[in-house]
Amino acid sequence: MQLHFAPLQGYTTAIYRKLHHATWGGVAQYYTPFVRIEKGGFRNKDIADIAPHNNTDTPVIPQMLPRDAQELQQITLLFLENGYTHADINMGCPFPPVALHKRGSGILPYKEMVEQLLQATTRYPEMQYSVKMRLGWENRNEWKELIDILNATRLTHITLHPRIGRQQYKGNVDMEAFEEFAQHCNHPIIYNGDVNSIADIQKLQALYPQLSGIMMGRGLLARPYLSTLLTGDLKPSNAEIIEQTFAFHNALFETLQATSQGETQLLQRAHALWEYFLPHAPRKERKAVVKSHSATQYQQAVEKLFTSWLSQDMGDEIF
Numbered sequence: 483m484q485l486h487f488a489p490l491q492g493y494t495t496a497i498y499r500k501l502h503h504a505t506w507g508g509v510a511q512y513y514t515p516f517v518r519i520e521k522g523g524f525r526n527k528d529i530a531d532i533a534p535h536n537n538t539d540t541p542v543i544p545q546m547l548p549r550d551a552q553e554l555q556q557i558t559l560l561f562l563e564n565g566y567t568h569a570d571i572n573m574g575c576p577f578p579p580v581a582l583h584k585r586g587s588g589i590l591p592y593k594e595m596v597e598q599l600l601q602a603t604t605r606y607p608e609m610q611y612s613v614k615m616r617l618g619w620e621n622r623n624e625w626k627e628l629i630d631i632l633n634a635t636r637l638t639h640i641t642l643h644p645r646i647g648r649q650q651y652k653g654n655v656d657m658e659a660f661e662e663f664a665q666h667c668n669h670p671i672i673y674n675g676d677v678n679s680i681a682d683i684q685k686l687q688a689l690y691p692q693l694s695g696i697m698m699g700r701g702l703l704a705r706p707y708l709s710t711l712l713t714g715d716l717k718p719s720n721a722e723i724i725e726q727t728f729a730f731h732n733a734l735f736e737t738l739q740a741t742s743q744g745e746t747q748l749l750q751r752a753h754a755l756w757e758y759f760l761p762h763a764p765r766k767e768r769k770a771v772v773k774s775h776s777a778t779q780y781q782q783a784v785e786k787l788f789t790s791w792l793s794q795d796m797g798d799e800i801f
């Protein structure tokens with residue numbers, strides 16, 4: 483069973499993916515945050531994020547957020563020009579500004595739109611496609627109207643997040659609906675949603691041995707080392723994990739320093755990293771990091787956090 487790293491706009495940037503892969507390994511596929519058409523063209527940051535020179539030595543599938551066949555075509559050509567042979571189609575994004583324009587999970591109630599979109603993939607036999615989706619936008623049965631179309635489309639796999647778009651990330655994942663989807667879907671399935679620990683992964687593996695893989699998002703941002711524990715032959719000690727996490731953070735921070743315009747932006751970006759990173763680290767020290775007012779204060783607080791963490795018995799929380 484493969485482990486995939488979910489696309490997370492604003493977090494899993496090219497440099498993050500590269501550093502994660504180099505530091506920890508264990509992830510079979512990373513996905514780029516979605517590439518979309520804005521005012522007829524591409525956003526510069528999207529082009530930079532998928533540029534081959536920024537993605538060397540990392541297994542990357544670029545993701546697209548098309549609304550119709552024409553956009554799918556435009557984005558497919560961009561990916562092909564950049565040397566990619568696999569594209570992921572986003573039919574899961576729940577954010578209202580996206581979904582209310584019938585993109586992401588907002589396209590799911592519109593069977594004809596989905597059909598036309600997926601039909602357009604047949605124009606590019608040189609490109610492999612996968613789909614990342616939710617159960618629906620308004621209700622948990624919308625996928626039932628689409629399953630024949632999905633099954634008839636040439637896809638490498640479907641990643642299913644078993645919530646509806648309207649839920650955003652609230653409420654529980656709907657495992658009953660997931661099972662029903664899996665029974666009707668002919669494609670390999672990757673499960674996504676609320677997988678946060680080694681125990682969560684093992685539970686899914688035991689319940690669904692036929693799964694092709696598991697995609698983790700926020701859980702891997704929180705505990706980026708989990709991928710190495712799943713696949714590596716050598717099991718690092720807790721202290722080694724923390725030391726490596728410190729080094730991983732510092733490498734990320736260096737790239738932020740090199741690419742930020744001024745200290746305010748640097749701090750903003752560094753603080754944003756901690757929205758999901760290491761929620762289980764010592765509380766007082768973590769608070770000092772996110773409340774720091776200068777780059778120096780930030781770095782001192784981070785160093786203190788890791789030193790203090792190393793001196794404690796971390797127990798099983800780390801996993």
Ligand SMILES: Cc1cc2nc3c(=O)[nH]c(=O)nc-3n(C[C@H](O)[C@H](O)[C@H](O)COP(=O)(O)O)c2cc1C
Nearest residue numbers: 488489490491515516572675676677698699700701
């Ligand atoms: C901040 C944020 C940004 C996201 N960006 C994307 C995106 O660009 N493309 C996408 O398909 N999903 C995106 N997602 C959804 C995640 O890929 C994933 O499906 C979701 O977080 C649920 O998985 P998790 O519980 O393992 O985090 C985003 C989620 C969050 C919280």
